[in-house]
Amino acid sequence: MEYLLSTNGLTKQYGRHKAVNSVNIHIRQGDIYGLIGRNGAGKTTLLKMISGLATPTEGDFTLFGKKEKDAYRCLSRVGTLIESPGVYPNMTAADNLKIKCLAMGVRRKNEIEELLEIVGLSSTGKKKVKNFSMGMKQRLGIALALVGNPDLVILDEPINGLDPQGIAEVRDTLFRLNRERNITFIISSHILEELSKIATHYGIIHDGVLLQELTREELLARCSERIELKTDDTRKSCTVLDEMGIRKYKVIDADTIHIFERLNDSGEITMKLAEKGIRTMGITVKNEALEDYYLNLTGGADNV
Amino acid sequence: MFNLIKMDLYRMFHSVSTWVILLLTVGVAVFCIAATNIDIELMAEDPQYAEEMLDETEEEEAAASQELQLGISAESDPHWIYGDIDAGDLLSIEIKSGIVTLLVVIFAAIFANAAQKNGYIKNVAGQLPDRGMLVLSQLAAMAVQILLMILIFAAVVVASGMIFWGDRVSFGSVSDILRLLGIQYLLNMGFAALILFLTILTKSSAFSMTAGIFMILRVLTPVYSIINRAVGQISSSWKFDINSYVLEGNINMAGIDASAEILIRAVVVGAVFLILSTVFAMLILKKRDVR
Structure with missing residues (x-):
């Protein structure tokens, strides 16, 4: 079994509108898969289909090696x-978990206490859920998802409504569960910066279409720091860079080169180019933010 | 399936509305007997009124369900002024009024809509091999609650009657009382299933509750009259009365002294509504996406 979950042309159509259009995602055991997309991109619909809450119009998925x-x-x-x-607002966190345990036939002792401990709600006692903060409700939602020790946990916008401390706590919890229990996570969010701190793999979805799937390393490479050199002769400039022992560079267009090493040597590079009679039009150290990468991929800030 | 029933029973008994409805059942039972006592006192004070009541009772029996009143009413027996009050008759009159069914409707609408309204259904629906099972488990929990309501209502009615009238309350045939309660239980289960179906269909407890209350209060009587006339015009030889085939009509007719024909029809109507509503509710929940 190569993938724990893979979808095959998963499509959901409402009337004439395709909320999810032929999506193929691939998730391995132990991945933390970040599904990124703006509001209305189709994240929730895709996750609902994978969760069995919505029926696909077309396509199917393979889960734990099983099909259809x-x-x-x-x-x-x-x-x-x-x-x-x-959640039931007039019940306690423990009661809400008890209901899910009963439904799933979970009889393990201390299951509820452990789950409350994991999500940091063990001190809530008899406090009713209606009196919880948004962050506490969100953590209870995560605890409910963890009932029965699942192999795959799907979390749709789990950090919504959380304060920075809450976000950090949830992130640590998920990371710990992934490491200690080898739980695979699919986490959707429209906040790429947050997702980048935890996800090992990414799927970028836009207007119902999966634009790209990439690993954490691939994403970081695409967003890494670099020197952007603007010159009037890229061919000669490449020769100079080779002579300087610089190997990690890429010619972007007729007058732009991206250099990915020796980021502090921009002065030396300019001098060597000048010695060979090559004019430097501009040289700057750039770092494309993850957000910018995402925006460029999905068609710019107008789409956000 | 057993796990789901346990889940729904747990949430039912941990829900405030369950206990409020049970308390209301007690209150309503006491209120019914108090109202009947006032009626008996009025008849005792005014023999003419008692005479009218006697005539009205006879006319009602003759007219069966041809002319039905709007609202909830329980007609006291004028023979109760001085004679013995049979516990079965008393129970029959009170339960036929539909007052318990009114509470059943309110409870069913609140209970059926809770998991959909707060979104808890999303936590479990995807992990079940068949979402339709959730309908059966809810219905099983409702069956327990409705049984409790009917038993509590019966017990409080009889106990209150003994407090009001002492030794004059007599116990006739226990099997007749059990038959009455059994048939009324089935009809009320049919009502609960219908409300469950309407709640799932419309995703609204307001709609299903209003529809149920309208049915019990006989607000639909004009509609039924139109249907009766329409059927009469199609086939004048057929003495069709839609009241004989709806739940509220049968609840009103299936008393302790009702004929075997009426009782059998009540059982069939109750069972048909229960089965059809359950099947349709299961199909909708299974086919429709969970939102």
């Missing part, structure tokens, strides 16, 4: 938090 109806039977091994946490 067999895959749906494996959904008992999948925990979900889709959109806002679904």
Whole structure:
């Protein structure tokens, strides 16, 4: 079994509008898969189909090596938090967890206490959920998704409504669960910076279409620091760079070269180019933010 | 399936509305007996009123359900002024009024809509091999609650009657009382299933609750009359009365003294509504995306 979850042309159509259009995602055991997309990009619809809450118009998915109806039977091994946490407001956190435990047939002792401990809600006691803060409800939603020790947990915008400390706590919790229990996570968000701190793989979705799948390393490489050299002769400039022992560079267009090493040597590079009679039009150290990378990929800030 | 029933029973007994409805059942039962007592006192004070009541009762029996009143009403037996009050008759009159069914409707609408309204259904629906099972588990929990409501109502009605009238309350056939309660239980289960179906269909407790209350209060009587006339015009030989085939009509007719024909029809109507509403509710929940 290569992938824990893979989708095959998964499509969801509402009337004439395709909310999710032929999406193929690939997730391995142990991945933390970040699904990035702006609001309305199709993240929730895609996750609902994978969670068994919505029926695909076209396509299917393979889960734990099982396809079609067999895959749906494996959904008992999948925990979900889709959109806002679904909780009974007049009950305590423990009661809400107890209900899920009963439904899933979980009889393990201390399951509820452990889950409350994991998400940092063990001190809530008899406090009713209606009196919880947004962040506490969100953490209870995560605890509900973890009932029954699932192999795959799908979290839709889990950091929504959380303050910076809450975001950090949730991030640490998910990271720990991934390491200690080898739980695979799919986490959707429209905040790429936050997702970048935890995800090992990324899927970028826009207007229902999966634009790109890439690993953390690939994403970082594309967003890494570099010297951007503007010159009137890129061919001669490359020769100079070679003579200087610089190997990690890339010619972008007729007058632009990106250099990925010796980032502090821009002065020396300018001098060597001048010695060979090559005019330097501009030289700057640049670092494309993850957000900028995403915006460029999805068609610019106008789309956000 | 057993796990889901346990889940729904747990949430039902941890829900405030469950206990409020049970308390209301007690209150309503006491209120019914108090109202009946006032009625008996009025009849005792005014023999003419008692005479009218006697005539009205006879006319009602003759007219069966041809002319039905709007609202909830329980007609006291004029023979109760001085004679014995049979516990079965008392229970029959109170339960036929539809007052318990009114509470069943309110409870069913609140209970059925809770998981959809707060989104809890999203936590479990995807992990089940068949989402339709959630309908069965809810219905199983409702069956327990409705059983409790009917038993509590019956017990409080009889106990209140004994407090008001002492030794005059007599116990006739226990099997007749059990048959009455059994048939009314089935009809109320049919009502609960119908409300569950309407709640799932419309995703709204307001709609299903209003529809249920309208049915019990007989607000739909004009509609039923139109249907009766329409059927009469199609086939004048057929003495069709839609009241005989709806839940509220049968709740009103299936008393302790009702004929075997009426009782059998009530059982069939209750069972049909229960089965069809459950099947349709299961199909909708299974086919429709969870939002």
